[in-house]
Amino acid sequence: MLEAATRQHVSLPVFGLAALSxxxxxxxxxxxxxxxxxxxxxxxxxxxxxxxxxxxxATLILHPPLGGWPGVMIxxxxxxxxxxxxxxxxxxxxALDPFVGLPADRFTTADKFLGAKAxxxxxxxxxxxxxxxxxYILGADIRTTCGVGCRIRLCRxxxxxxxxxQDEAVSTVLVPHLxxxxxxxxxxxxxxxxxxxxxxxxxxxxxxxxxxxxxxKILKTNxxxxxxxxxxxxxxxxxxxxxxxxxxAQRRFGELLQRVLLPVAPRGSASDVVEAMSIARPSxxxxxxxxxxxxxxxxxxxxxxxxxxxxxxxxxxxCRGAPSxxxxxxxxxxxxxxxxxxVRLADGSSVEDAASALGISANTARAYLxxxxxxxxxxxxxxxxxxxxxxxxxxx
Numbered sequence: 001m002l003e004a005a006t007r008q009h010v011s012l013p014v015f016g017l018a019a020l021s022x023x024x025x026x027x028x029x030x031x032x033x034x035x036x037x038x039x040x041x042x043x044x045x046x047x048x049x050x051x052x053x054x055x056x057x058a059t060l061i062l063h064p065p066l067g068g069w070p071g072v073m074i075x076x077x078x079x080x081x082x083x084x085x086x087x088x089x090x091x092x093x094x095a096l097d098p099f100v101g102l103p104a105d106r107f108t109t110a111d112k113f114l115g116a117k118a119x120x121x122x123x124x125x126x127x128x129x130x131x132x133x134x135x136y137i138l139g140a141d142i143r144t145t146c147g148v149g150c151r152i153r154l155c156r157x158x159x160x161x162x163x164x165x166q167d168e169a170v171s172t173v174l175v176p177h178l179x180x181x182x183x184x185x186x187x188x189x190x191x192x193x194x195x196x197x198x199x200x201x202x203x204x205x206x207x208x209x210x211x212x213x214x215x216x217k218i219l220k221t222n223x224x225x226x227x228x229x230x231x232x233x234x235x236x237x238x239x240x241x242x243x244x245x246x247x248x249a250q251r252r253f254g255e256l257l258q259r260v261l262l263p264v265a266p267r268g269s270a271s272d273v274v275e276a277m278s279i280a281r282p283s284x285x286x287x288x289x290x291x292x293x294x295x296x297x298x299x300x301x302x303x304x305x306x307x308x309x310x311x312x313x314x315x316x317x318x319c320r321g322a323p324s325x326x327x328x329x330x331x332x333x334x335x336x337x338x339x340x341x342x343v344r345l346a347d348g349s350s351v352e353d354a355a356s357a358l359g360i361s362a363n364t365a366r367a368y369l370x371x372x373x374x375x376x377x378x379x380x381x382x383x384x385x386x387x388x389x390x391x392x393x394x395x396x
Contacts, residue, residue: 019166019169019170020170020173024052025173027048028048028049028052028174029177031044031045031048031049032045032174032177032178032181033177033180033181033184035181035185036181036184036185036188037188040074041074041185042060042074042185043074043076045181046058046059046060046074046075046076047076049154049171049174050076050077050154052170053138053154053163053167053170053171054156054160055138055154055155055156056077056078056133056134056155056156056157056160057075057076057077057078057134057153057154057155058075058076058077058152058153058154058155059073059074059075059076059151059152059153059154059155060073060074060150060151060152061073061074061149061150061151061152061153062148062149062150062182062186063148063149063151064148064149097124098114098118098119098122098124099113099114099119099124099137099139099153100141101141102139102140102141104141104142104143105140105141105142105143105172105175105176105179106140106168106172106175107138107139107140107152107167107168107171107172107175108138108139108140108168109136109137109138109139109162109163109168110136110137110138110139111136111162129155133157133158134155134156134157135156135157135158135160136155136156136157136160136161136162136163137153137154137155137156138153138154138155138163138167138168138171139151139152139153139154140152140171140172140175142175142178142179142182144179144182144183144186145179145183146183146186146187148182148186150178150179150182152171152178154171199222205224205394205395206224206315206316206319207224207313207314207315208221208222208224208225208226208227208228208229208313208314208315208316209221209222209224209225209311209312209313209314210225210242210311210312210313210314211308211310211311211312212242212257212308212309212310212311212312213307213308213309214261214307214309216241216242216254216257217240217241218237218240218241218242219308220308224314224319225314227319228288228314228316228319229242232245233245233281233282233283233285234246234249234279234280234281234282234283234287234288235249235279235288235290235314242312244279245280245281245282246279246280249277249279249280252277253277253290256275256276256277256292257275257292257310259273259275260273260274260275260292260293260294260310261294261309261310273293273294274291274292274293274294275291275292276289276290276291276292277290278290285318286316286317286318287317288314288315288316288317289314289315289317290312290313290314290315291312291313291315292310292311292312292313293310293311293313294309294310295308295309295310295311324343324393325339325340325343326339327392327393327395328342328343328388328393331391331392331393332372332375332376333375334372334375337358337360337368338368338371338372338375340358341354341355341358341365341368341369341372342372342376342384342388343388344357344358345369345381345384345385345388346384346385346388346389346393351365351366351369351381352365369381369384372384376388
């Protein structure tokens with residue numbers, strides 16, 4: 001099946017020249033598609049290709065479609081370390097490299113592409129590669145579907161023979177799979193960055209977030225949720241699930257959870273089902289607020305317990321966020337003293353209480369407040385609080 005898929009993108013003569021057995025081909029593909037998931041991405045896959053083609057060094061270079069050199073570079077060598085300087089290290093070195101503009105998605109050698117004499121007379125070879133005992137290079141320039149350029153280079157020393165036609169064929173057979181694996185690597189990287197940003201923003205907000213699977217098991221919690229659950233004041237964690245001090249609240253939560261988990265949303269769209277309830281606390285503190293929101297249907301194609309099915313948000317009225325003084329100052333061009341007062345007011349303090357906490361007189365605080373009104377474009381304290389809390393300040 002994998003060989004058939006490869007033949008759709010690689011000509012039969014090339015596939016025949018590669019002369020790869022099914023076990024060899026399967027092992028190579030396993031390494032390639034595992035490459036984005038490695039703890040050090042691509043090192044295992046590059047090492048497997050390097051050993052198979054008896055190369056001293058193997059290099060993978062990824063660079064953005066609009067330039068911005070250098071991109072990401074991964075090297076492996078016989079020594080197991082990234083010890084080979086390449087033309088991707090500096091734009092000056094890259095300008096010296098004549099081994100560019102290769103046939104699309106096909107491996108070839110420097111000697112064949114440039115001619116042996118032209119290659120050996122070039123500055124890159126004489127100044128950089130010959131002192132490092134690099135004589136022969138096999139490479140390909142691959143353009144991924146997302147537009148990112150991918151350059152692969154394999155090197156042999158002066159005491160080794162040049163890469164053969166079979167070596168070129170073996171490498172070319174792998175091109176469609178390398179292209180897909182690089183796309184996967186880039187998409188995973190983007191998704192990971194996006195997830196980190198979102199998690200950072202959620203952790204800045206004074207709300208607990210709990211991810212549950214289809215069975216109601218807890219998959220993940222943020223810091224605010226951990227704090228609320230560890231207090232065990234009305235709700236806590238037990239056996240990987242949520243438990244409530246009140247039996248009625250426990251039943252209510254179960255009913256709401258079932259409503260959210262019902263497959264009512266069409267495939268590929270987010271669930272519009274949102275449920276909410278309050279949780280009384282034995283301590284007598286104000287009730288907690290709880291909201292349940294379902295995940296998009298395409299995230300739950302199977303009822304696997306390791307997949308998030310819904311998010312539970314908890315809000316403690318007594319737990320307010322910690323708005324950033326620095327963001328408030330930069331956002332509204334406030335002084336440090338004005339920003340400190342603005343943050344206190346946004347947190348619910350009166351002018352008098354804020355002044356006392358900041359160690360200034362009430363009159364001084366009112367003078368600051370008048371300036372803050374001018375800078376923020378409001379005329380009342382209620383408007384100021386609203387402006388502060390609906391700005392990006394709480395996300396800082």
